Amino acid sequence: MKQHVAKWVVATTLAASLAIVPLASGGAQTAHAATKQAASVQSEIAVYLDGQKLALAQAPYLRNGVTFVPMSAIFKALDASVTYEPSTKTIISRKGSTTISLKVGSKKATINGKSVSLTAPAELVNGTTFVPLRFIGEAFGAEVAWKASEQKVVITSLEALMEREQQKWEQERASQILTTTQNVALNDEKVVMIETDLGQGSGVVVGPNEILTNYHVMYEATSAEAYDVDGRTFKIEGVVASNESDDLVIVKTKTALNIDPVSIASPYDIQKGDPVVAIGSPLGVQNTATDGIVSNIVADKDITYIQFSAPIDHGSSGGGLFNQYGELVGINTLGYDDVNMDINFAVSIDDVLDLLVDYISKPEQTPKFIASKLPESLKDLSTDQLASFMTKNFSSISTTAMSDGALTNWTVKRDEKGWLVFEANIDPIFYSLYGEKVKDQIGSWAYNTGYELRKRLPDETVRIVINYDRVYDFEPQGYAPSELTALGDGKWRLHFAILDYQGKTTAVVKMR
Template sequence: MKSRNKKGMLAAVLAAGLVLAPLPGLTGGSAAAAAKPAAAAIGKTAYQVYVDGRKLALSPPPVTLSGTTLVPMRAIFKALQADVTWEPSTKTIIGIKDGMSVTLQLGSKKAVKNGKAVLLAVPAQQLNGTTMVPLRFVSETLGAEVAVDAASHAIRITSEEALEQQEIDKLAEEQRRQQQDDDKEKLSVRQIVDENDAKVVMITTDTAQGSGVIIGSDRILTNFHVVQDAASATVTLEDGTTADVKGIVGYDKDSDLAVLQTKKPLGVDPVKIGESELVGKGDHVVAIGSPLGIQNTVSEGIVSNIQSDGGAQTFQISVPIDHGSSGGGLFNDDGELIGLTSSGVDDTHADLNFAVSAESIQLLLQDIASNPPSSVAFLPSDKPSTLAGATNDEIKAFMDKEYSTIETSEGTAKLSDFQVTRDDQGWVVITAVIDPAFYMVYGHKASDDLRYWAIDAGVELHKLLPDNVIQLNVYYDQTFSFQPRGFGPGEVTANGDGTWRIRYPVIQVQGKEKFNVQVRD
């Protein structure tokens, strides 16, 4: 589309007779000759040129002729995101951008600005083999503002796009201040809870527990990670009634959001969704969710920070939350939903918790409205339905794909060197090695997370291999140049080359219908 506009404007320029033929005396070496008298008027001190705060690397540098600053043609048009065409037969420069156009001819003080003829103080010309154009004329024709800072010898250009963004930011700030002026009377925490407690539910799936908020007669908003592996789910309302979930209406994995549909109407009014643009650092917020399965727990705090990651806006909050709070409502002092509590950092006194903002929520809801699903169902699992009859190599590949990392409050622990064997009693024995550096530094603090991972892995393996006894051992394995002391029998062995190996189980899982899990911290 852009190319078509450019051709159309070129045709209009030519049809209007604005560029007809080379000007008399400008063919051959006349352009260079014309530049020589002006050379005496070139300013001694070159200015630095900045576009939207970024310094332009101009070669040759800007020159000043009779009070007019000239810069290389292509550099300034490119910096202002304009298309430029050079017509060698007429020595004409044509620049086009978003319906704006500028036409210059070497050596001519006559120019065309958006279809109207204007007179230049200094024409475009060639200096030392480079086509130079008047900086202010070109910039302002293309919608930019130009300011000269004589003290620092700088010319600062604000592009059309930057000016538009400044206006948007100014309007947003004015709206924010107006909203603050209008919000003279805020709700108390009690009033916020009274208005929204019944609109927050607890979600129980076949794999996890979380929270959600009611956004329609039979629709619930929650975090994607709460339901991504689920094959079934039930919601529990604040009054204790329950409703089965039919499936997922839509989701945004990157923003960690999902909309669920229940099998029956819930009979509860939906939450009112607020505007995240009006949220600022330091604003008071209230969270309602089900941490650790304790339904509709209320906590409060402030917005500690506002972050953007890949286009998704996130609120850092000081509100206390925990496992099970994911998908719970975060409300402002008007009782409006401004986010979903989604995650946090454990084992810290800083209350480093996070919520997905209403901006991402609105985008998902708009997408669902524009592209309604043909059917509503839970997402198909990318895991195999069974590993019965699978080879050891196939089981190893499964473990490499699904269980090669352990997410903990201290970071990610990586597992490697998975091995799968079967002993003479029919046990499936799976071994792996944990990153020794992670274990040495964080093993003690991460022991609970390692245990949860082990339980999850054991349960999942039993589903896939129901007829086998499972043994899963994750080892610490490291080689030293000396013989370590203080370890159990068989945990230190000589390698035969003057080095010694320490190997002992960090995680041990054994079981079939029931499991025994041990974690060494």
């Protein structure tokens, strides 16, 4: 069952509400008279906790409008611990984060160290300590009521009150469930398509001029625009809040969007199996809506991802994932290609809220685009320094496979033609498992990496060679002699280029 977090406020000054409506008899009583009264009315006063009558060894009694019950029995019924210190006649009881303390004969008590006044003190009668029932019950968050016509005290525990609130909340939530059509109608205009000078993605409206999207959608862009479903165009001034590790940014538009922002879901109100709707612009097909379920909730370091089965594709990044109540539960960020089922992920609303709260605390940020982390020029670096640069910044090829392709042993040298040759080895296991499936992504990586190098080395002809390199305990067949090297002891090295990029003002890529 989903857990709804309800806040409960327990009054710390209870003196004004301690009295239970008295029986039809008046006048002050002595302790001796109280004992006689308890004996005469014990069969008439019953105590019920959450609908169950408490079996009390000593009968409760009423004196001066206050109902007294035996100490040990009532604390046990309320699932509270109790300690009695005979020397000081002090009663100390704990339940959860609440600690109460009172003394026999004293009209002062404490709740979590704060002093409160009692209408009547605890009493010692015939060797049994009796405590004022209403004070004890309400101190632990319970409701206490007197049913005069039935001569009984009715206690509703904090746990029962919370369960009642939970049921009420679930009934209200059930009445708010939307059909897929209603969900899309509610949120379609709140999702926009984003185009930058480098690519295309999606975003969701979170403020008058604010759109939430992925960090990677905006990274290194120098200009961008947002398009709503009504065909309006909004110029994006830049990023005003970001969290690279969570892959989230908030961008600000130059003019007001005049679009209601999305409703934000509670991080606690989502679980596996819940229906969801994804809205984004896959491959530039604006505001495509798909539905599915929450397949899993996955923690990766400090980020929580919602895995879902609604189909998305490239360009859906930054779009919204909505629950069955039309509330935003995540920002769509990635998925696996070439698999037999839809395995897609959204950054959880829990992480989204962190960014939103951070932005709200300091909203007057100057919009600016995210500059590249790479230096503007590499012209003055030696070949060894260039190799270190590649190791630091290009240590893997990011793909939609189950893992990225690690690159190791970067070297840089000049060949006989004077070209700068950048060379590394790809993880052979990755290439064997996924190389064919992500061949186009490896090619895109080569073009992008070559572009970054050529931009920073404008006078150079650049070559990037990525090799397959692995040692076997047998001689692999079907390869060119130049690709095999005998190492002795029956071992052979297989070495060949899987990618050969060459470029200056234009570029060409050869792949295997």
